[in-house]
Amino acid sequence: MLRSLALLLCTMAISARGQDQAADAISREVKDLFDRCAKAVVKIHGVDEHSELSGTGFFIDPTGTIYTAYSVGGEGANFTVEFGGKKMRARQLVADLRSGIAMLKVDADSPALPIGRAEQLGVAAPVVMIGYPLDLPETPSFGMVAGFDRKYLDQYLTTTHLRVNLPAQRGEAGAPLLNMKGEVVGIVVSSLENSSSCYALPIEAAEKIRGDYMRFGEVRHGWIGAHLAEAPEQKDGSRAELTDIIEDTPAADAGLKSGDILLQVGTKQIHQPDDIIDASFFLTAGDVVPITVLRDGQKVTVNVEAAVHPAAQNHAIAAPGTNQAFPLRLEQPTDNTP
């Protein structure tokens, strides 16, 4: 009896010690990541039609380009950015309501966060957010990916969002979501109703916006003009059926028809109707995209030139064709990354 009790106590002690060690390891890792990355995270001030506002952003290149949330940098003016103990004026490059982000720029050399890949994350993947809650200094928060959502409160999001179990506070809109390597995998755009979790736009979606701006000097969301619904039965692995082809749109011009089963848009395979959300978000107006459908049992592929999305309400501050955000180079910075 005594021996069993001693064995039990010993096991509990070892277990508790193991838990302490694991917690210490996580704490060290988060602190190390915070030390490396916090200098590229900035506090943004601005003024909109209601009042002064304050949020978070982060540098993504060494020339002072900043990602933030649309609610911070989308509709305001007179932006100033605090970083490295300095306060600098910033100008708006892009305000994209459809993605929920904005891009600002300060005319200064800056540290920059490396870009990661959100698509490599899985549920329960650990992530860290660095933001400026209220009027407090930069603050790390540790959490995990809770899901990948295309729908929230019965409404479709414009692209898949990362739902993260991480309590974001007011002032942390636009904060970077980092994987444990210190790479940006998302941009915090909103909290959830109870503020215990938040939504982040995957960094690939933000990079699509930046790519458009680099190419055209503006954001060009594309569309082809077709509606989808769930087909009564699955055909060739897909339940996405074209139900309505709008007249005088690229879809109509390309010969797509109601009743076609959508199989692929560009490189994205379609299995369910809501798979179109991501395929649609990454369309760029003016680009030709191959679309494969199943019609009368036959696969048909047509090339469609996407038109400008009717819901796009974007504007680039710089004149089209100029590329003030990336005057130096387009590849990922390596020398100044933390």
Add this chain to the structure above:
Amino acid sequence: MDEQFDDSEIGRLLRLKRHEQPPPGYFEDFLHEFHRRQRDELLRQPLWQIALNRAHDFMMGLNVHRLASYPAAVAAVLICAAVISLKIYEAPQSSELAQSTPVISAQPVSSDNETWDLAPASVTSATRVASLQPPIHFSNVSTHRTATPPRYVLDSKPVSYESTLRF
């Protein structure tokens, strides 16, 4: 009701206005600003008037109807005279202190030391921190509008949605 507005017009205005809210902290700051102006107004009165008001308040608090007899009245007058003289003796000190440190914030100042935030402090607390803070002139104190804290942004849901499944 004004004939210029019919029901539909009013309904449209109501729909337009129903989501409008004052910025965060408006009502709290409104109260602080009200107190601040009240204190400012008080300090603009001449010293003798402040002393007289205080003496008057004190007299009213004594319930003079119960002191109707002659000895009681004499005693009351003597007490009043003593109190008034005490008040007059004390008043210049507190008044000068308050005037030299008008409504100093108990909150920390901003990093650039240019803008000051109005604190939810009463006269007492403003006077109490006076010995710890450098004297500030009214011209250096920000107005209520500029001292309003910024709106710390985080939406409660994403801003962008697709109305239907279309592409």
